[in-house]
Amino acid sequence: MYQRYLADPASVDPAWHDFFADYRPNAGQAGPDGGGAGDSTVTGAGGSAATAEQPAPARPAKADATPARSGTPTPEATATTRPKPDGRASAGAKPSASPKTTTAAKTTAATPKSADASKAAETTKTAETPKAGATTKGTGAPKGTGTSKAAAAPDGAAAAGPQTTPLRGVAARIVQNMDASLAVPTATSVRAIPAKLLVDNRIVINNHLARGRGGKVSFTHLIGWALIKALAEHPEMNNSFAEVDGRPALVRPEHVNLGIAIDLAKPDGSRTLVVPSIKAGEQMDFRQFWQAYEDIVRRARRNELTMEDYGGTTISLTNPGGIGTVHSQPRLMVGQGTIIGVGAMEYPAPYQGMSEETLAELAVSKIITLTSTYDHRIIQGAQSGEFLKTIHELVLGGHGFYDQIFTSLRIPYEPVRWMRDVAVSSEGQINKTARVIEIVHAYRVRGHLMADT
Template structure:
């Protein structure tokens, strides 16, 4: 890449020239990746893009150019002093013909001619008389009859813009325009961003979706990615190897002025949506930080500009050399005749917002029908099922996207009944849609069920903002379908599946339903940090044991560390309600971690058991292995003032054999406290292995004792 050639930067030429000037003054002010390039760089003349350069005038000793005065008086230099000749005398310049417009010097020095001798005298005489009316706007300080226009040489960004616009006039362009419905794009963007907010973070914009649709449409119409060039004096069509999408990025300068750069996302035709999104965000971030390199400015094959972000509805951008087309996206607005309607009326009529797309293309190599078909392809992509399926799979979103379907008139079906049926379906089968696959083993299949699809209930995206009767659901008589789905999915379809409608007692169903469908409050920052500290403690304990005591049997908790903050939360609530004790029973897996981080057994005792050292003062040991042992301790609330006794029951046998032992211990403790029939102030907390819970008969036998008068304990947390 030749450093003397500036055509490669196109509309970004001004930025390169600006960096060159800063590099000359202070090399450290420019990113190090540019240093080698700028050492050999030769900027073009600042007047190259502004048409005819102004004629040079005589220069004073300070190097500034100044036109001669019209009355033979000496000219004023940039610092306001008279320009002197080399021997110190004043230099009188010959009187040239009066120019039609003043010429500016190379350093933008303003020059004013001295007024005629009679003019100051007249002004002085006039000043002696009382002023009867204010001076008009056309009067100047020197008393001239008309204001003198000011001219200024364009430099930097302004000069580069002028040059690029002049160059763009050589391209014969035409423009195709198409209005595209934006409702599906907006609704699916809400689903995507809600999922990202709950998981890894980030935010998808409309430009991300539109840019990716343009890239996919170019695969169908590769001619839109070509450009015209003259090679050896002959016209040629150049077909790039890849699609490099140019993004027009608005940057705010330190002086408050705004400028535009066009940076390229390279090889977009080889990227899935996640890769495209990452490359897009990287380009924008580096542009904001001023860290774009020379390669980022070159190689654009097709551009996207989005003036709709500032409310522009329709735009016909200029096409630069080296590109075959530029796509402009307008603002998303309702049709003009509906912009005065209320939100309720718009939802009732099924009116959605439109986005105007323009395709400005080089008419030498692209024809109008081809450009129109290109926009139609983008239109079809932005309302197609397959386009959003690909995006959702790429982002690992387990739920189906919103689908584009025609609205169904209200008179054909009773939609209020259909919404109630949908609510019942989520309560019965919502767990089938729960996101319980954290490793994403299945990447090409959505979590769904026909009964959970709004389309199966004859509801469409046009119903999302309409209100329906919900019969007291979530404490409301009427709700928008969008809000109904939000509550149902938050309750039944996140990372925990809830299935309870098989329970025969209506009171129990209602009790669970009210708590599952309630609004969940996000923990405070302090609570989140506390949860993280418990997770870190569980992880650090297991990491230390596997590093220090390699090969020793310990029944690790690895992969299930979240059980520690969960148990901590249960015990915290028991302390909050001022219970007397929590008694825990569990199998071997994770027992050492629970002993250390829940019961509070000292690390030294646990490590001593691994070392095999016996206390000489003890007459004899327990005779049992470390992961069979129990312990007791005291739990203190982190965000409260209460405390509670905590004990872990010894489990010398395997798996679920300890279940009836726990219930017997708890009932005995409650009998000793003797607080009456309702005095169940000792809480049993029982952990199970998933297969053992379903397969061992002792579990069912223990559950059958739950309501017998002589065995009941007031309930167990499993």
């Protein structure tokens, strides 16, 4: 189509005229005579053939090259290298199909009257590419653009490159902390915990709060409180590593300062992670811990945190399960001994396609996956595993966990207890129905006894 455009622009659809106006085909294709890159023939304004050369290693001329019978190239060569409307010769035109035509054009550009045609051709090929606008020796015609010009980017096309934005403020500080965390040798323990009791007791708590002072308790509140209570039995998980006078040392903090990882979304779509801490969590009851947690999150959303909120963190809690992450292995910061990761609360993958009725019949519970990433220089795997085991027991109501929460929030009910399901065979179905009727009757006439007066 481009060759037809050069011969007669009217023969090509007008929609292609703007495209072909500045089109430069790839030069350097081997011609039928075996010519290498840079051997493209162009026709100047005077009708003489000129050669666009590229620097190439010298090579002997072909012995069978025959001089042209006339000083004018064949019509076919002229048609394929017709000058552009702006007066410049077209570079990198498609080589002609006839070896004789190409050989003739090269011989014409190399002064055929000379007896030493082979030497002239060799000199021409080893010469450097002249700048645009230079004339070819022996022809007087303006030299066309060569391969280098054809490979250049089109006029007005700016090269799109990667954009670099310096990190400042909190983002730069995160980079420093992450780089420093690479020096901490860590290991990770993983434990899956049934979430059924956590879900049911949270429903009771939030229903009571909705009828009174308001507010909501999240799963992270409950797990964070279980973490603090578990540290009472495993204080070694709150320790950290340090070097004193060049020697390794164990640091035992005075309080439990629980760091809370908070993901902040900015209006431009970027996200920032901040980790302020709740100070002296072991001295609080659940109600005080809940209020301190909400205050930290509220001030983080308003960008009102101070350096005091970030300092002194001894152990951290991160909850990627809020966005569906099942299992994470977070980075442990320098100056801390442990970071706990909370996974998503989901049914195990093999059961997620079952109906609610089947799940209830099979007593399949949602689970939470907890990870404990610890500094292996001061904490061993057995200590981390026992720590997660204690959290597991607390979440299932052990050690009076929910009783303490209900007392601190002044909820006048007994918490839901963890019990194993009772399997009933087909022979006991009638007996089961009678027991259900008894339970309904007892609830109707003695339901007020659920209240703890």
